[in-house]
Amino acid sequence: MADFGGTDLEAFRKEVREWVAQNFPASLKGAGVSALTEERTEPTPAMEAWRKAVGSKGWGTPTWPKEYGGGGLSSAEARVVSGEFARAGAYNPIGGMGVMMFGPTLLEYGTEAQKQEHIPPICRGEVQWCQGFSEPGAGSDLAALSTKAVDKGDHFQIDGSKIWTSGAQYADWCFCLVRTDTSKKHEGISFVLFTMHQPGVEVRPIGLIAGSSPFCETFFTGARAEKKDLVGPLNGGWTIAKRLLQHERSGLTGAGGSLGGAGKALEDLAKDYVGVDAKGRIADSDLRTRLTTNAMNMRAFQQTAVRAMIEAKGNASPSSATSIMKNAGTELLQERHEMTLEIMGCQGLGWEGDAFSAAELAAVRGWLFGKAFTIFGGSHEVQANIVSKRILGLPDLTQSK
Amino acid sequence: MAVLTEEQSMLRDAAKSWVQEKSPVTAFRKMRDSGVEVGYDVAAWNEMAEMGWAGVVIPEEYGGSNFGYLSLGLVLEELGRTLTASPLIASGLGGASALILGGSDAQKQAWLPKIAEGSAIAALAIDEGPHHAPDKVSAEVKGGKLSGKKVFVLEGMAANVFVVSAKSGGKVELYLVPADAAGVSRTKLSLADSRGAANVEFKDVAVGDDAKLNGGAELLEKVLDRARAGLAAEMLGAATQAFEVTLDYLKTRVQFGQVIGSFQALQHRAAKMFTELELSRSAVEAALAAIDADSAEVPELASLAKAKMGDTFHLVSNEMVQMHGGIGMTDAHDAGFYLKRARAAEAAFGNQAYHRDRYARIQGY
Numbered sequence: 001m002a003d004f005g006g007t008d009l010e011a012f013r014k015e016v017r018e019w020v021a022q023n024f025p026a027s028l029k030g031a032g033v034s035a036l037t038e039e040r041t042e043p044t045p046a047m048e049a050w051r052k053a054v055g056s057k058g059w060g061t062p063t064w065p066k067e068y069g070g071g072g073l074s075s076a077e078a079r080v081v082s083g084e085f086a087r088a089g090a091y092n093p094i095g096g097m098g099v100m101m102f103g104p105t106l107l108e109y110g111t112e113a114q115k116q117e118h119i120p121p122i123c124r125g126e127v128q129w130c131q132g133f134s135e136p137g138a139g140s141d142l143a144a145l146s147t148k149a150v151d152k153g154d155h156f157q158i159d160g161s162k163i164w165t166s167g168a169q170y171a172d173w174c175f176c177l178v179r180t181d182t183s184k185k186h187e188g189i190s191f192v193l194f195t196m197h198q199p200g201v202e203v204r205p206i207g208l209i210a211g212s213s214p215f216c217e218t219f220f221t222g223a224r225a226e227k228k229d230l231v232g233p234l235n236g237g238w239t240i241a242k243r244l245l246q247h248e249r250s251g252l253t254g255a256g257g258s259l260g261g262a263g264k265a266l267e268d269l270a271k272d273y274v275g276v277d278a279k280g281r282i283a284d285s286d287l288r289t290r291l292t293t294n295a296m297n298m299r300a301f302q303q304t305a306v307r308a309m310i311e312a313k314g315n316a317s318p319s320s321a322t323s324i325m326k327n328a329g330t331e332l333l334q335e336r337h338e339m340t341l342e343i344m345g346c347q348g349l350g351w352e353g354d355a356f357s358a359a360e361l362a363a364v365r366g367w368l369f370g371k372a373f374t375i376f377g378g379s380h381e382v383q384a385n386i387v388s389k390r391i392l393g394l395p396d397l398t399q400s401k
Numbered sequence: 402m403a404v405l406t407e408e409q410s411m412l413r414d415a416a417k418s419w420v421q422e423k424s425p426v427t428a429f430r431k432m433r434d435s436g437v438e439v440g441y442d443v444a445a446w447n448e449m450a451e452m453g454w455a456g457v458v459i460p461e462e463y464g465g466s467n468f469g470y471l472s473l474g475l476v477l478e479e480l481g482r483t484l485t486a487s488p489l490i491a492s493g494l495g496g497a498s499a500l501i502l503g504g505s506d507a508q509k510q511a512w513l514p515k516i517a518e519g520s521a522i523a524a525l526a527i528d529e530g531p532h533h534a535p536d537k538v539s540a541e542v543k544g545g546k547l548s549g550k551k552v553f554v555l556e557g558m559a560a561n562v563f564v565v566s567a568k569s570g571g572k573v574e575l576y577l578v579p580a581d582a583a584g585v586s587r588t589k590l591s592l593a594d595s596r597g598a599a600n601v602e603f604k605d606v607a608v609g610d611d612a613k614l615n616g617g618a619e620l621l622e623k624v625l626d627r628a629r630a631g632l633a634a635e636m637l638g639a640a641t642q643a644f645e646v647t648l649d650y651l652k653t654r655v656q657f658g659q660v661i662g663s664f665q666a667l668q669h670r671a672a673k674m675f676t677e678l679e680l681s682r683s684a685v686e687a688a689l690a691a692i693d694a695d696s697a698e699v700p701e702l703a704s705l706a707k708a709k710m711g712d713t714f715h716l717v718s719n720e721m722v723q724m725h726g727g728i729g730m731t732d733a734h735d736a737g738f739y740l741k742r743a744r745a746a747e748a749a750f751g752n753q754a755y756h757r758d759r760y761a762r763i764q765g766y
Contacts, residue, residue: 267766282766289754292761296705303683310404321683324676387675388668392648395663 012077016059016084023053029089051093055124060094061103068107068115069123096167098122098129102175105244109191109232118173118193130196132162132176132218133241140382142177143186143238147220149178156180156192156230158200158223164376168203168216171196175244176225181235191237194225210368248377249326266336267291270343287342294335301328323391327383330373337367403686409472415452416479423448424485426735432486433595439559440597441486450519455493458627459501463513470627471689474634481638484738486596488522490635491556495628496523499564499575502623503614508577512562524560525628526551526578526601527621533751535621540567540603547576547584547606555749557599558589564614565603566621573618576608583607594738594745626703629750630688633703633710636746637678637685640714643721643739644674650725667724674717681706681713701763708756711747718743 025046043051054060057071062078064070073081085092103122106115121127138145147160158178168174174196181188196203200223206215232240267282270291275283282288308321340363341348348363350356374380388394405413424445432442449455457473459465473494480487497516500509500523515521527535529552540549547567554563563578563585578585584606590598614620648671651662661667688706691699718740722729729736747753 267764271766276766280765281761288761288766289757291766292757292764295764296708296757296760297680299705300680300684300709303687304680307403307683307686313404321679324672324679327672328676328680381669384669384672385665387672388665392668392671392675394648394651394668394671395660397663397665 009076009080013080013084016081017087019057020084020088020090023050024088024090025050028091047093050090051125054093055126058123060092060125061099061123064103064107064119064123069120094123094125096128097131097175098127101131101244101247102129104247105175105240106231108243109240113228114193114231127172128167128170130165130168130171130174130216130218132165132174132178134164135161136163140379142241143189145177145179145189147176147178148182149180149190149192149225151180154227156225156227158192158194158220158225160220162218162220163206163215165203165216165218166214168196168218169205169214174201174218175231177237177241178225180237184235186238187235189237189241190234191231191240192225193229193231194223198223200224208369209371210365213369245378266339266343267295269340273343273345273347287339290335291339294332294339297328298332298336301325301332304328320391323387326377327374327380327387330380333373334370337363337370341367403471403690405475408468409475412457412468412472413475413479416454416476419448419452420479420483420485424480424483426483426738429484429486429595429738430735438589438597439488440556440595441488441559445485446487447519449487449489453517454489455519456497456517458494459497459513459517463509464517465497465513470630470692471686474631474685474689477631477634478638478641481635482642484639484742488524488556488559488597490628490631491525491560492516492521492523494631495525495555495624496562496564498627499523499525499614499620499624500577503575503616503620504577505611505615507611508614512577515561521561522556522559523562523564524554524556525624526554526557526563526565527625528553533748533755535566535625536573536618538566538568538573540565542567542569542574542576542608545607545609547578547603547608549603551601551603553590553749554587554599554601556597557587557601558597560599563601564624569613573621575614575616575620575624576612577614578603578606578608578612592745594741596742596745622700625750626688626699627692629703629707629756630685630692632746632749633681633685633706634689636710636714636743637682639739639742639746640681640710640717641678643714643717643736644678646735647671647674647717647721647724661724670720670724674713674720677713677716681710684709701760704751704756704760704763707751708753708760711753711756714743715747715753 027046028050058064058066058069059071059081062071062073062081063075066072071078071081082092099122103119106118110118122129132147133142135145135147147158147162149156149158156178158176162176165174172195173193175191175193177189178192179188180190200221202219202221204217206213206217208215231237270282270287274287277283282291304321305325308325311321344360344363347356347360350361350364352361378386389396428442428445453466454476456465457468457476458470460467477489480489493516497513500513500516512521512523516523529537529539529550540547540551547565549567551565554560560580562580565576565578566573567576568574580587584604585601586604587599587601590600592598616623651667651671652660654661662671684702684706688699688702691702696702721736722740725734725736728734751759
């Protein structure tokens with residue numbers, strides 16, 4: 001591909017490399033932003049310094065426009081940045097839902113004033129966002145949501161509750177779907193923003209099967225959203241929500257090809273725990289076949305991610321391959337979790353304690369948390385409905401738009 | 402669908418319109434009913450050859466167009482859609498690749514121009530038992546004479562020349578053996594998919610030094626990988642067509658007062674098939690592109706393409722019959738053709754189990 005070898009790009013690579021060498025604190029080498037399953041810890045001064053350094057360059061959100069605090073880079077340049085970060089053992093300190101979902105959506109649908117107010121703090125990593133979408137009565141059928149927003153002149157008054165609001169206990173702001181017209185379903189939903197630091201908002205963390213979790217229940221009692229923080233038209237929130245969910249899904253499946261994760265390859269783990277036969281093959285032939293099938297499907301998945309990317313650049317219409325990515329990717333990941341446990345045997349059943357290695361304990365929690373992959377961001381079944389209806393043109397019985 | 406060059410787009414469009422006009426599934430049915438010994442319509446093959454399809458991977462100095470394997474894959478995919486029977490894989494892909502990769506200039510001069518113009522058919526005579534096992538070779542060349550039995554030789558009745566694997570001095574080698582050489586005999590196989598195949602026996606067939614191809618077991622694997630990737634492309638076309646025909650049926654067949662495609666039990670199975678087809682397409686195109694790029698990953702990518710495509714064609718062909726219900730069981734419907742072709746194509750050049758094992762071996766586990 002042409003954009004990998006240009007001389008301009010090489011000059012830029014040199015610039016990034018030098019900048020990382022000067023700014024990335026050596027003490028943070030190999031550290032990462034806390035994964036979904038882990039508890040959040042207070043940032044150290046070194047972490048704060050790194051966040052501010054990256055934030056001021058806009059390189060945590062490298063392709064976002066410069067005028068809102070992004071890096072203003074081409075995707076080729078952005079790959080250089082992530083490549084140089086990885087090379088130095090550095091992580092991107094700017095993350096969360098503001099980066100993954102809300103920012104790209106607001107850049108598309110927000111007014112100039114809204115973008116000026118909300119995007120720069122995301123780029124600097126100063127403001128954390130949470131997602132007020134699902135409700136106890138509106139999961140897969142998201143448009144059935146009932147949290148109300150009543151027009152009070154200069155603001156909306158919000159009453160109701162949301163569930164699975166990841167990171168709500170740490171969030172500063174919420175992007176939220178609210179019902180502004182009870183006579184219609186999809187056309188009665190609006191997309192509003194409000195601060196979490198107000199009296200009408202209460203957050204309760206939810207314990208999950210994997211133990212502690214970043215998920216919360218969030219209750220609104222007379223909470224307040226300013227009129228200026230309505231995104232898009234009144235009752236026009238569903239369109240924006242669908243777009244945001246696309247960002248969420250592409251983030252969840254690692255459509256960029258990162259799927260597979262860090263750590264020891266499953267095949268090597270199997271050799272360690274299960275042993276090998278005289279020909280060097282994994283001794284359990286049944287396990288070996290299933291591992292191989294998964295590895296091959298994983299490879300085809302990654303090939304599909306690459307193909308979708310190339311087709312998106314080269315062809316006029318978007319690639320239909322993207323629609324299958326969430327189900328295909330999450331299924332394969334869950335299979336890998338299951339096989340990890342199987343490979344570890346009884347050592348893969350530890351809940352806590354010194355009898356188990358950190359990797360073994362993490363495998364158990366990862367397996368349990370991984371069950372969420374086919375539930376959140378549009379369940380496996382909802383995704384199948386979407387493919388059936390939007391791609392294959394089969395009749396819609398669920399009205400899941 | 403990969404992003405194509407202009408010449409690839411033209412080639413694909415030419416194949417698409419020829420297949421629609423000249424070679425719908427009814428043409429395959431006619432060929433089957435005729436019982437023709439070679440297992441394909443010779444007049445149709447001549448038309449294909451006239452359009453240059455037999456020489457897509459053959460260098461220009463030997464009468465081909467040298468468009469490459471991805472280009473040939475595009476043609477095979479279109480032919481696969483309507484189950485068009487032809488010796489293109491055996492000859493224009495398998496036999497041609499053996500000569501291109503392992504032939505001396507004299508061998509190339511002798512056969513490639515004829516293969517490119519379709520006047521000679523080459524066929525790979527490799528397997529000796531019911532399962533693909535290219536490393537298990539009993540055929541032997543001793544004192545300049547080849548003896549052995551080869552089975553399930555695709556296009557074996559039509560072949561003018563065989564590419565035969567045989568042991569010589571304990572090592573696997575490939576030999577070019579004209580079908581009319583003394584000591585060659587063949588028996589037509591009548592297979593469920595109605596395509597051409599034969600068992601071929603070689604009895605003290607004289608093979609001179611000019612018969613041996615250069616490259617041994619390594620050449621054999623390279624040739625087979627090209628055949629595997631090309632066959633996977635044909636399977637991709639067939640499976641895609643089988644899926645589209647089934648999808649149309651889901652949208653038109655009415656039961657319980659509604660089209661059956663409105664039932665979620667069928668919708669989700671359709672979505673699954675679509676997902677598998679997308680993944681398979683990626684694997685097939687990646688394997689063909691890797692061959693054109695002479696990548697070191699060709700063996701694993703060819704195994705991936707053949708195994709993944711085998712699983713997907715298996716699934717889609719079964720679902721085609723099941724979702725069509727009773728009509729899908731009748732010989733008058735095309736569903737059975739796809740089901741039969743799927744199993745025959747799966748078995749050729751290694752089934753899914755073979756290629757999963759091979760993939761794992763290449764990866765070192």
